[in-house]
Amino acid sequence: MIELENVGYNYGGGELLSDVSVKLAPGSFHFLTGPSGAGKTTLLKLCYGALTPTSGRVRAMNMDVRGLDRDQMAHLRRRVGVVHQDCRFLDHLSVIENIALPLTVAGKDLSQEDANLRELLTWVGLSQRADALPPELSGGERQRAALARSVILSPDVIIADEPTGNVDWDMSQRLLQLLVELNRMGKTILVATHDMSLIRAAKKQVQARVLRISAKQLHQAGADL
Amino acid sequence: MSEGRLRKLIMGDAQADRVVPPSGFTAQLTLFVAGAMAFLAVFALALSLASGRLATRWADELARAATLRINAPAEQRLAQTEAALTILQQTPGVASARALSDAEQAALLAPWFGSSLVLDGLPVPQLIEVIEDDPGYDGTGLRLRLQAEVPGAVLDDHTRWRAPLVDAARALRRLGTVAILLIAGATAAMITLAANAALAANAQVIEVLRLVGALDSYIAHAFIRRFTLRALGGAAAGMALGMIGVWLMPAASNEGGFLTGLGFQGWTWGLPLLIPPLGALVAFVATSRAAKKRLGDLA
Ligand SMILES: Nc1ncnc2c1ncn2[C@@H]1O[C@H](COP(=O)(O)OP(=O)(O)OP(=O)(O)O)[C@@H](O)[C@H]1O
Numbered sequence: 001m002i003e004l005e006n007v008g009y010n011y012g013g014g015e016l017l018s019d020v021s022v023k024l025a026p027g028s029f030h031f032l033t034g035p036s037g038a039g040k041t042t043l044l045k046l047c048y049g050a051l052t053p054t055s056g057r058v059r060a061m062n063m064d065v066r067g068l069d070r071d072q073m074a075h076l077r078r079r080v081g082v083v084h085q086d087c088r089f090l091d092h093l094s095v096i097e098n099i100a101l102p103l104t105v106a107g108k109d110l111s112q113e114d115a116n117l118r119e120l121l122t123w124v125g126l127s128q129r130a131d132a133l134p135p136e137l138s139g140g141e142r143q144r145a146a147l148a149r150s151v152i153l154s155p156d157v158i159i160a161d162e163p164t165g166n167v168d169w170d171m172s173q174r175l176l177q178l179l180v181e182l183n184r185m186g187k188t189i190l191v192a193t194h195d196m197s198l199i200r201a202a203k204k205q206v207q208a209r210v211l212r213i214s215a216k217q218l219h220q221a222g223a224d225l
Numbered sequence: 226m227s228e229g230r231l232r233k234l235i236m237g238d239a240q241a242d243r244v245v246p247p248s249g250f251t252a253q254l255t256l257f258v259a260g261a262m263a264f265l266a267v268f269a270l271a272l273s274l275a276s277g278r279l280a281t282r283w284a285d286e287l288a289r290a291a292t293l294r295i296n297a298p299a300e301q302r303l304a305q306t307e308a309a310l311t312i313l314q315q316t317p318g319v320a321s322a323r324a325l326s327d328a329e330q331a332a333l334l335a336p337w338f339g340s341s342l343v344l345d346g347l348p349v350p351q352l353i354e355v356i357e358d359d360p361g362y363d364g365t366g367l368r369l370r371l372q373a374e375v376p377g378a379v380l381d382d383h384t385r386w387r388a389p390l391v392d393a394a395r396a397l398r399r400l401g402t403v404a405i406l407l408i409a410g411a412t413a414a415m416i417t418l419a420a421n422a423a424l425a426a427n428a429q430v431i432e433v434l435r436l437v438g439a440l441d442s443y444i445a446h447a448f449i450r451r452f453t454l455r456a457l458g459g460a461a462a463g464m465a466l467g468m469i470g471v472w473l474m475p476a477a478s479n480e481g482g483f484l485t486g487l488g489f490q491g492w493t494w495g496l497p498l499l500i501p502p503l504g505a506l507v508a509f510v511a512t513s514r515a516a517k518k519r520l521g522d523l524a
């Protein structure tokens with residue numbers, strides 16, 4: 001699905017990542033960890049094409065990300081669902097409109113998707129908050145809404161950046177449950193997190209691999225968590 | 226642009242419209258600019274049309290008429306008139322020449338002396354109407370010949386003094402056209418600024434839309450549609466006010482001359498109706514270019 005070959009990245013202040021190679025196979029579940037500032041968000045952005053590598057090559061859906069024009073990039077974004085670390089909503093639209101935004105911009109007829117949309121809202125437990133505005137949501141509600149938005153187009157890959165960043169343990173378990181269910185439906189999942197107990201909890205349910213960034217490199221963490 | 230996209234642009238898509246937050250300031254700016262410019266365009270158009278009409282009318286009169294006046298004692302009048310007519314008929318560039326009848330002369334004098342005037346007893350000069358051909362006659366040559374053979378004849382090509390006025394009227398019409406072009410250019414410039422301001426103010430929105438897979442064309446259309454419709458609305462209001470202004474001007478009259486003729490006549494009342502669609506077109510092009518440039522710059 002997504003493949004990084006000897007990827008290096010540099011924001012301009014020295015190399016942040018170097019020689020990173022990893023392959024996300026279809027249906028796999030990966031965690032990405034590392035200290036704050038190590039470059040987790042950066043690596044995820046490289047995976048969904050928001051950044052182009054300064055060296056090496058990124059392939060997504062069998063296409064070299066560097067060669068994509070803006071329209072092809074937009075089409076790639078529809079096939080890769082992303083939960084951003086800061087959620088990224090349109091604050092003037094209601095929660096349900098934000099969740100439906102990928103459908104709207106893809107020109108889909110929302111009236112036909114209404115049942116799906118309601119079901120998805122129930123699944124993330126936001127039916128009661130459908131008409132609220134994003135700034136009125138709690139941190140956990142925002143993250144569930146962001147997850148719902150990332151899966152609305154039924155993408156093959158879901159990339160989540162700290163999806164449990166500011167929620168309590170119960171809520172992070174619920175969010176993890178959603179990701180595990182998506183993985184069981186055959187989706188490829190990549191989750192960046194600091195939360196080791198979340199990873200341990202996940203490992204009881206799915207075959208999850210753990211990738212760790214340290215010293216600019218990506219390492220496969222062993223089973224010893 | 227395909228027909229489907231054009232229809233979508235005009236009919237709109239309620240969902241797509243909500244995606245970009247309404248922005249009060251640039252909306253009002255665009256409405257105001259489009260309205261003010263349409264208002265000015267109506268007057269520039271009226272000026273242009275009126276000076277065009279004036280130039281045509283004056284040029285017409287110029288081409289048409291000159292008068293030959295025969296001041297001669299009563300007994301020579303007829304002979305001199307005959308002689309003058311003969312000369313005129315031989316002159317190249319004269320289409321026709323005709324002595325006015327007494328009744329016609331009396332009618333010309335009626336405004337001054339009343340209609341009960343009897344010309345018989347008065348030493349009124351005989352008038353000959355000379356219609357010029359194209360190309361016209363040589364005025365100086367004709368005068369010299371008349372002087373030699375018909376001593377009482379005076380050639381009065383009085384409308385010639387209007388020749389510079391015709392040039393002035395034509396220049397005025399050109400200025401009107403230039404003004405209309407400048408108005409279109411200024412409108413395009415201001416709408417470009419407003420569109421850029423709106424695009425900059427909505428940078429975050431555009432980024433989120435890109436993140437969820439919106440094509441540049443989708444984002445651009447949300448802005449283009451908005452600005453085009455605003456320009457259309459503003460220009461329609463400005464045009465209506467401008468037309469009311471022109472309509473309230475006094476009707477054309479001979480006494481008022483140029484100033485009172487400053488309006489639309491007949492079918493030309495339909496011309497200002499083109500201003501709102503043209504304004505919308507200007508806004509469409511300006512916003513398309515601004516959006517294309519700005520979205521292209523994000524990479
Ligand atoms: N746009 C940018 N320009 C310059 N430097 C940046 C930019 N974005 C991130 N960085 C720097 O790159 C480094 C890695 O950032 P990144 O966001 O990838 O870290 P992270 O591992 O996701 O951290 P966290 O766990 O806190 O989210 C940081 O030092 C950050 O300051």
Ligand SMILES: [Mg+2]
Nearest residue numbers: 040041085161
């Ligand atoms: Mg991060």
